[in-house]
Amino acid sequence: MRNNCAFTVSTIAAALALTVAAPGVATTPSQRPARPAPTGAAPVALTGRVAGVSDLRPSDIEVHVNPTSATAARVQPGVALASWRVPAGSIVTRQGSYEVHLAATSVPRANISPEGLVNFEVIARDPHGSRYGVTMSSARLVRDAAGAPRWTQPLAATSTTAGRAGLSTWPTLPTLPRAAVAPRPVVADVSALHSGAVPSSKFARRSCSPGDVGAGDVYGTTKTVWATIGTSYPINGDQSWMTHQIGSRTDFSSSFGIGTQIGDGRFYETGSRSVDKGAGFVWAKRPYMRSYRVSVTYRKVAQYFDRCPGNGLGPYDVYWTPITLSGGHIQHRQGLSRPHWKNCRRESAGIFSRYLSNGKSYEQGEGVKIFGLISVNLSSTRAYNAEAKLNYVLSRAAYMCGNNADPAHAGKVMESRTRLR
Amino acid sequence: MRRSHIPKTSASLCLGLALILSMTACLGRGGGSVTTYADGRGALIAGGSGGFAMAAPGGVPWTGSFGEFALCSQKPGAKITLDSVSYETENLTHVKVLLHTYALSDLKGLSPSKISRYTSLGSSVGQPPDFVGGEADHQLGSYTSNLKGVAVSQTCDDERKSDEDVSGGAVPDQPVQDLIFVAQTNALGGQFKNVYINYTVDGQRARIKNQWQMTMCGSAPAIRRQCS
Structure with a gap:
């Protein structure tokens, strides 16, 4: 049996040295000027709470839209990329919560993936002390039935892309299914504020001499790790399997945690980034418990804010973010134990399939096996949909049990001989 | 008031099979959209995402029952009532949709x-109350085909707790x-298609487009593909 925890397959990682200490290695794309602040009627793209703060002011929150994963994958190590800063007037605070009101058309086209994903970063500063925290989350831009752009969850069910609907400078976007309603804004909580030096605005410094290397986000090495996107628990010699196929542009969607080294030098999970697509694969039917894993490429990013690479101070924080599914698929059998889930249904002999995205997503708290790199594993979340199915063949009547809902809606499903009590 | 179920029947030929389409249509209460x-989006939740392909037990014709449609409200305080269920079928007969429930007084004092x-x-x-096999044949409670006006007030969190x-x-x-x-089906097998659960929430008509696939396995090629 093979332990694939934190197994890495990247062959280029070792070659990609972070060169932030070398001046003049790259130029910095200029920061785009902020467009006019949207009106108060702009929809909420992002909302969340800042832990331990009850009197948050808009000036304590800074929100950026980071480059797309495709851009992040292409850039050479040592290059600093600019993000787009959300206009300050877009941020509303109430007690310890914030909202980002943002017209979808305000976001630069280059910062929207072809699948409509937009990668937000929220920087929160303590209004009463020398602490700050960050969180990141993807949101998805879709078109509603009327063709208007709307913000919604990154793993929300979408249909294939629609036409441009009059927005000639925009990428095409996926559409919401006809039956779907009320897209919900993404929730991105800042779970902790960390003591230490607090950076000023992310791009307070536009360039660093010598060599005009811009401060901000300096992209570094990559590393490919395994991430669990499903588990199955067959019994009685029954077989289970998972399919992970690529159909429409957005059907296979997953979110993976971001690990940030901040404050005391340890890595913490600070939100997630969503990725789409990847190579398809169908796992073989097998009669044993196992987890299903895909390979995910992460990239290191150093945040310098107002500092310059090479000035001796180093970055304020460093994070590893997922940027793409790299195509690897394995199964894993170690460390799995039979759960004790109580939402059970009696099923006759046949095939039980869990797919489509109207139930809970599959969530695994330590699904991303990146401990070997940052001493902590990160979470993984995958939507069930037509391209990502979990199946059980029941050779005789049995119980199917869900972990957080009835088995037809649950994020995880197991087979059981008896109804568990 | 209109009747909630109005059966229609048509026939079609698909891949050499005589597929019987029967439809019950909810015509609603005139006017209004x-x-x-x-499922999972509106006030009423019912049915899951995925499906079940039931293995044929041997012997034809045979009858099967599909659940996974626990009803709950994700709009606390809203007045939700069932109107009807509409569906199409492929090579199924003797179709009925039943509401299963029980009274708390039935349970008190039981082991x-x-x-x-x-x-x-x-x-x-099988079908209620004569399910076939294992514990299911003893499943208790009451069953009714009279869905019209049935109130659903239990929240989905409460429904999950009750179920547990x-x-x-x-x-x-x-x-x-x-x-x-x-x-009921024969050796060819059959399936439900285009199932809608029609309901009213605070006076507004709505419906769930079901995403739980229900297949009774058989020898028809299109059916067999779903059962392997």
Whole structure:
């Protein structure tokens, strides 16, 4: 049996040295000027709470839209990329919560993936002390039935892309299914504020001499790790399997945690980034418990804010973010134990399939096996949909049990001989 | 008021098979638009995402029952009532949709193992109350085909807790309501298609487009592909 925890397959990682200490290695794309602040009627793209703060002011929150994963994958190590800063007037605070009101058309086209994903970063500063925290989350831009752009969850069910609907400078976007309603804004909580030096605005410094290397986000090495996107628990010699196929542009969607080294030098999970697509694969039917894993490429990013690479101070924080599914698929059998889930249904002999995205997503708290790199594993979340199915063949009547809902809606499903009590 | 079920029948030939289409259509109560939701989106939740392909037990014709349609509200305080269920079928006969529930007074004083037999059904060969095989043939509670006007007030969190209580042999705070789809088929097998659960929420008509696939396995090629 093979332990694939934190197994890495990247062959280029070792070659990609972070060169932030070398001046003049790259130029910095200029920061785009902020467009006019949207009106108060702009929809909420992002909302969340800042832990331990009850009197948050808009000036304590800074929100950026980071480059797309495709851009992040292409850039050479040592290059600093600019993000787009959300206009300050877009941020509303109430007690310890914030909202980002943002017209979808305000976001630069280059910062929207072809699948409509937009990668937000929220920087929160303590209004009463020398602490700050960050969180990141993807949101998805879709078109509603009327063709208007709307913000919604990154793993929300979408249909294939629609036409441009009059927005000639925009990428095409996926559409919401006809039956779907009320897209919900993404929730991105800042779970902790960390003591230490607090950076000023992310791009307070536009360039660093010598060599005009811009401060901000300096992209570094990559590393490919395994991430669990499903588990199955067959019994009685029954077989289970998972399919992970690529159909429409957005059907296979997953979110993976971001690990940030901040404050005391340890890595913490600070939100997630969503990725789409990847190579398809169908796992073989097998009669044993196992987890299903895909390979995910992460990239290191150093945040310098107002500092310059090479000035001796180093970055304020460093994070590893997922940027793409790299195509690897394995199964894993170690460390799995039979759960004790109580939402059970009696099923006759046949095939039980869990797919489509109207139930809970599959969530695994330590699904991303990146401990070997940052001493902590990160979470993984995958939507069930037509391209990502979990199946059980029941050779005789049995119980199917869900972990957080009835088995037809649950994020995880197991087979059981008896109804568990 | 209109009737909630108006059977229609047509026939079609598909891949050499005579496929019988029967449809019950909810024509609603005249006027007003009907909002269609994917399950999980509107006020009423019922049915899951995925499906079950039931193995043929041997011997034809045979009857099967499909559950996974526990009813709950994700709009607390809203007045939700069932109107009807509409569907199409492929090579199914004797189709009916039943509401399964029970009274709390039926459960009080029973042993835990007896209480657990009131739990919601996933699927079973046979039909209530004569399910075939294992514990399902003892599933208890009442079944009615009269869906019109049935109120659904239990929140989805409460429904999940009640379901866990009953499964664990405890008397819940509220009974669970769930729908059972029953049909008969022959050696070819058959399936439900385009199932809609029609309801009213605070006076507004709405419906769930069902995403739980229900297949009775058989030898028809299109059916067989779903059963392997």
